[in-house]
Amino acid sequence: MSLGLERDIIDQAAYDKNLQHLRGAGVTLPKIADLADPPARLAGKMAEIAGIDPDTPAAENLFRVHWHNDAGRRGLAPVPDHVVLGPELTGVEAKIVVALGNRFPMIHAHKVLAAYGCLVPRLLSGKFDAGKHRAVWPSTGNYCRGGVAISRILGCRSVAVLPEGMSKERFRWLEEWTADPADIIRTPGTESNVKEIYDACHELAKDDENIIFNQFSEFGNYIVHRAVTGPALARTFAAVGEGLRPRAFVSASGSAGTLAAGDFLKAELGTDICVVEATECPTLLYNGYGEHNIQGIGDKHVPLIHNIMNTDFVIGVSDRATDNLNLVFNTTAGRDYLRQRTGLSQEALSGLGDLGLSSIANILGAVKYAKYMGLGPDDAVLTVATDGAAMYETELAMAEEKVPGGRFEALDAAEAYGRYMLGAATDHTMELGRFDRERIFNLGYYTWVEQQGVSLADFDVRRDQGFWNGLMDLVGIWDGMIEAFNKA
DSSP states (O other): OOSSOOOSOSOHHHHHHHHHHHHHTTOOOOOHHHHHOHHHHSHHHHHHTTTSOTTSOOGGGGGGOSTTBOTTSSSBOSSOOEEEEOHHHHSSSSEEEEEEGGGSTTTSBTHHHHHHHHHHHHHHHTSSOTTTOEEEEEOSSHHHHHHHHHHHHTTOEEEEEEETTSOHHHHHHHHHHSSSGGGEEEESSSTTOHHHHHHHHHHHHTSTTEEEOOTTTOHHHHHHIIIIIHHHHHHHHHHHOTTOEEEEEEEEOTTSTTTHHHHHHHHHHOOEEEEEEETTSOHHHHSOOOOOOOTTOOOSSOOTTOOGGGOOEEEEEOHHHHHHHHHHHHSHHHHHHHHHHHOOOHHHHHHGGGOOHHHHHHHHHHHHHHHHHTOOTTEEEEEEEOBOGGGGHHHHHHHHHTSGGGOOOHHHHHHHIIIIIITOOSTTEEEOOHHHHHHHHHHHHIIIIIITOOOHHHHHGGGSHHHHHHHTHHHHHHHHHHHHHHHO
């Protein structure tokens, strides 16, 4: 299987050109082990680069592609920045521990980590020639921005492919960071139209100069999240978890890269792995289809890098819930209501701005899991906020326009909070047995074998946990290649 699993130099000539190219640009590459444990390995480096703007394409920002950036994204946090949501907000006794993805550099989202894990191994193998190839990043938003950011730092031409209906904030960022307007390809539809993205990539792949970095099938995405995001979440739990039992890791499906952290946490902490999807498009739950607005979670197919046979729950969340709670969390009327209803501090209320639409979906998935399992005050559920509300300001305005009268007020906030947070139920929650896992696994055949040309042997080998565990051997191999590259 050649989907980002290179172990050595494949094209020496391209490797030599990449070496010369990055040497000229003064680029040093961080190891995956560095990104996995910045307090132990990067403290000096982080102090050294404190004066570098985290929102510029500076090579130093590669050393900020991890979970340990502080709120200002210039300093090093000993524990990943996070919030702990208690019963006063969620209505469940269990603690919901949320790692904050908007602390990542350049794109304010953790997908920049996935992009690094996909592009660097290709550069170091010579399979990607920085002077010849274009990196094509198919995405529903944040991954293509991460790909463009990493590509620009490394001096690689890049192309973003994403649905035309995604948030305006995503496109504004891309317009500022891409070299040419033609490098932004808008495909038909919105969040649910992943197939149309693939179709565009098939056309682009006809040109040998285009290399497709499909996050749904690039195993570098899986590997880097299991190696980096998993330990970061375990470290977060260790900091807040005294006397608590870690019960589950919850994350929306998306490309399934972030879900790889669940494989780490299950092995280390014994947690369940819960995947969230939109009830408007219940592919994993019911082999269903449809449209929704929980931007960033993808659907209508099973990602190749989703380790379905190790997944324990599928939990459905409606985009009506995420759109309405976005209004509660990020409008004056909504926060005023929450302050009176819950007694949350101004600091806690301001922190709700760290939660984007998919982040809210993850939190609701955690709440539904807690209710289903009957969790108590000694239990904790881990999840991530993939990005913040700043990425959805236009979506917030459009949602408010749909409110009767066109203005979101205290009564609307009370109704939305009561219905979608306190009223979150255990419907559309499926605890997976062996046959359920097999059904979902088999569903992926139609995308990957019939449509995308993955061999049946490469598809089926993913049933075995030995395959997924064996992937992690590449971390040491890639770090060795990075070390050799940096020395050269």
